[in-house]
Amino acid sequence: xxxxxxxxxxxxxxxxxxxxxxxxxxxxxxxxxxxxxxxxxxxxxxxxxxxxxxxxxxxxxxxxxxxxxxxxxxxxxxxxxxxxxxxxxxxxxxxxxxxxxxxxxxxxxxxxxxxxxxxxxxxxxxxxxxxxxxxxxxxxxxxxxxxxxxxxxxxxxxxxxxxxxxxxxxxxxxxxxxxxxxxxxxxxxxxxxxxxxxxxxxxxxxxxxxxxxxxxxxxxxxxxxxxxxxxxxxxxxxxxxxxxxxxxxxxxxxxxxxxxxxxxxxxxxxxxxxxxxxxxxxxxxxxxxxxxxxxxxxxxxxx
Amino acid sequence: xxxxxxxxxxxxxxxxxxxxxxxxxxxxxxxxxxxxxxxxxxxxxxxxxxxxxxxxxxxxxxxxxxxxxxxxxxxxxxxxxxxxxxxxxxxxxxxxxxxxxxxxxxxxxxxxxxxxxxxxxxxxxxxxxxxxxxxxxxxxxxxxxxxxxxxxxxxxxxxxxxxxxxxxxxxxxxxxxxxxxxxxxxxxxxxxxxxxxxxxxxxxxxxxxxxxxxxxxxxxxxxxxxxxxxxxxxxxxxxxxxxxxxxxxxxxxxxxxxxxxxxxxxxxxxxxxxxxxxxxxxxxxxxxxxxxxxxxxxxxxxxxxxxxxxxxxxxxxxxxxxxxxxxxxxxxxxxxxxxxxxxxxxxxxx
Numbered sequence: 001x002x003x004x005x006x007x008x009x010x011x012x013x014x015x016x017x018x019x020x021x022x023x024x025x026x027x028x029x030x031x032x033x034x035x036x037x038x039x040x041x042x043x044x045x046x047x048x049x050x051x052x053x054x055x056x057x058x059x060x061x062x063x064x065x066x067x068x069x070x071x072x073x074x075x076x077x078x079x080x081x082x083x084x085x086x087x088x089x090x091x092x093x094x095x096x097x098x099x100x101x102x103x104x105x106x107x108x109x110x111x112x113x114x115x116x117x118x119x120x121x122x123x124x125x126x127x128x129x130x131x132x133x134x135x136x137x138x139x140x141x142x143x144x145x146x147x148x149x150x151x152x153x154x155x156x157x158x159x160x161x162x163x164x165x166x167x168x169x170x171x172x173x174x175x176x177x178x179x180x181x182x183x184x185x186x187x188x189x190x191x192x193x194x195x196x197x198x199x200x201x202x203x204x205x206x207x208x209x210x211x212x213x214x215x216x217x218x219x220x221x222x223x224x225x226x227x228x229x230x231x232x233x234x235x236x237x238x239x240x241x242x243x244x245x246x247x248x249x250x251x252x253x254x255x256x257x258x259x260x261x262x263x264x265x266x267x268x269x270x271x272x273x274x275x276x277x278x279x280x281x282x283x284x285x286x287x288x289x290x291x292x293x294x295x296x297x298x299x300x301x302x303x
Numbered sequence: 304x305x306x307x308x309x310x311x312x313x314x315x316x317x318x319x320x321x322x323x324x325x326x327x328x329x330x331x332x333x334x335x336x337x338x339x340x341x342x343x344x345x346x347x348x349x350x351x352x353x354x355x356x357x358x359x360x361x362x363x364x365x366x367x368x369x370x371x372x373x374x375x376x377x378x379x380x381x382x383x384x385x386x387x388x389x390x391x392x393x394x395x396x397x398x399x400x401x402x403x404x405x406x407x408x409x410x411x412x413x414x415x416x417x418x419x420x421x422x423x424x425x426x427x428x429x430x431x432x433x434x435x436x437x438x439x440x441x442x443x444x445x446x447x448x449x450x451x452x453x454x455x456x457x458x459x460x461x462x463x464x465x466x467x468x469x470x471x472x473x474x475x476x477x478x479x480x481x482x483x484x485x486x487x488x489x490x491x492x493x494x495x496x497x498x499x500x501x502x503x504x505x506x507x508x509x510x511x512x513x514x515x516x517x518x519x520x521x522x523x524x525x526x527x528x529x530x531x532x533x534x535x536x537x538x539x540x541x542x543x544x545x546x547x548x549x550x551x552x553x554x555x556x557x558x559x560x561x562x563x564x565x566x567x568x569x570x571x572x573x574x575x576x577x578x579x580x581x582x583x584x585x586x587x588x589x590x591x592x593x594x595x596x597x598x599x600x601x602x603x604x605x606x607x608x609x610x611x612x613x614x615x616x617x618x619x620x621x622x623x624x625x626x627x628x629x630x631x632x633x634x635x636x637x638x639x640x641x642x643x644x645x646x647x648x649x650x651x652x653x
Binding site (some may be wrong): 034036055080084085086089090091093094095097100101102105108109141184222225226228230232266268269271272275276278279282284291 | 336339340371388390436440444446447449450451455456457458461462464465468469482484582586587623624625626627628629631632633635636639640643
């Protein structure tokens with residue numbers, strides 16, 4: 001029981017940045033855009049948040065800077081694929097490469113070739129909930145973890161229970177019809193990118209300002225790609241995205257534990273499992289996967 | 304008087320002008336970063352674009368660096384031409400590298416002209432096998448290949464890591480790298496006192512073959528037809544499914560060759576850091592080359608020039624080496640935008 005609580009607590013912590021990223025990607029994909037820039041966006045947000053927090057000596061200013069970075073990169077994505085209507089895969093990968101290169105370039109300029117990663121004097125600390133009880137490891141999470149969890153019902157409500165959500169989904173399903181119905185497709189897609197960018201910024205900031213309190217080159221380490229997988233696994237629905245994120249982080253928490261206890265196991269294969277599960281899941285769902293119908297399709301008004 | 308934007312493609316001869324324009328805009332944008340690094344943009348661009356060409360050693364380095372990205376660039380172009388978005392060249396490269404390393408280690412006592420072709424064949428097959436799963440899923444279940452190929456890259460990296468930390472860990476050094484391949488399997492060096500190896504010839508042959516296939520055969524025509532309009536191609540009797548699978552497999556095979564080339568020509572063993580993202584760079588190479596094989600050829604060489612130049616720039620001017628990643632990505636995005644602009648013209652109306 002106790003180890004189970006520890007495990008779930010660790011899983012929630014590991015899930016946080018991935019959940020932020022996956023929820024952001026969900027909103028964006030619902031509006032018809034596949035943003036492969038997520039991996040680089042998480043990295044640059046994480047970095048800018050860290051540098052700003054250090055320079056301004058304020059975690060909150062750092063957090064704001066991370067969010068603004070997430071939004072800025074998503075607006076750039078919007079300019080390329082919404083305004084110009086360019087290929088979404090290539091632009092997304094281009095943004096990931098740019099953001100990664102830019103973060104590492106600036107890192108080298110600011111910190112030089114340091115061997116130990118720079119860290120913050122003070123980072124966001126986990127809440128001290130239920131201390132002294134058996135549940136402490138479960139609830140003593142960072143406040144950002146709770147925020148990420150709160151976004152699940154919030155986005156579920158926003159996307160499926162409000163007229164705003166209906167309009168957002170309609171530009172991802174049938175932009176022509178949405179346009180005819182008087183919805184500004186371009187503005188709606190940009191709105192989705194801003195919401196998604198905010199969430200990605202929070203995800204990046206969680207790693208550098210809360211969980212690690214430091215920045216390293218490999219801080220994101222493929223979490224963006226995991227988020228992309230989880231969005232599909234979760235069928236573009238916030239609650240199922242949460243389930244996917246917890247499944248992934250649960251496997252990872254288990255792997256860390258087994259490794260710490262010295263269980264001889266090819267742990268990489270365990271780490272690859274969620275990816276394979278996602279592929280199997282997409283294959284089984286196959287044609288029935290509820291891909292937003294206009295995903296990847298730029299919208300151009302005729303006339 | 305008003306302006307009207309019309310969709311009128313620019314004449315073919317003007318196309319290269321738009322790419323030159325994109326290069327100029329890119330360098331203007333990147334100048335700001337060079338200034339931020341405290342260097343003079345003019346000297347930085349000299350280091351990036353001119354200096355490597357003036358020295359024999361650096362010129363050879365460019366050829367060596369162009370080899371893997373020419374192969375992945377061709378791999379990506381072959382798939383993208385058919386509208387199959389293979390993002391998985393990175394994983395397919397490692398698949399090829401694994402098979403090549405296995406064959407290489409076990410070719411003790413073979414003649415090089417037996418061992419090397421065996422490695423190439425094994426690597427090609429490995430790349431094809433790793434590309435097969437997403438291709439079948441795409442062809443028969445309409446599963447989006449972008450996501451499956453992307454995810455399989457991560458799976459492959461985990462697999463390589465498991466292999467190198469487990470059964471393949473070098474018994475001598477105990478480092479996570481495979482045993483060294485037999486001498487007979489090591490690619491001959493083409494230019495003395497350089498690291499330009501036989502893989503460059505493989506890449507050029509692959510480019511020639513891909514060019515011939517895409518522009519001189521019925522098969523290539525069918526691939527391009529599918530890429531332009533899948534439904535129309537189907538209507539005209541093109542077996543779309545089979546052609547898509549074929550394009551995906553050829554693409555994977557060529558990416559696999561890039562892995563063989565790195566194992567056989569550079570490292571002589573398999574390591575987890577064999578590729579610093581050559582598969583993803585292939586997407587940039589293919590896109591900048593406008594998916595044409597001659598274009599891919601030029602862009603692979605140009606990106607290698609920048610990569611080599613970034614090494615000089617970081618040595619001479621202490622501009623961080625990541626500048627080359629930034630240039631590549633900005634160039635990619637600006638070129639895409641410039642090529643789009645070349646499709647339109649602004650006309651004045653009275």
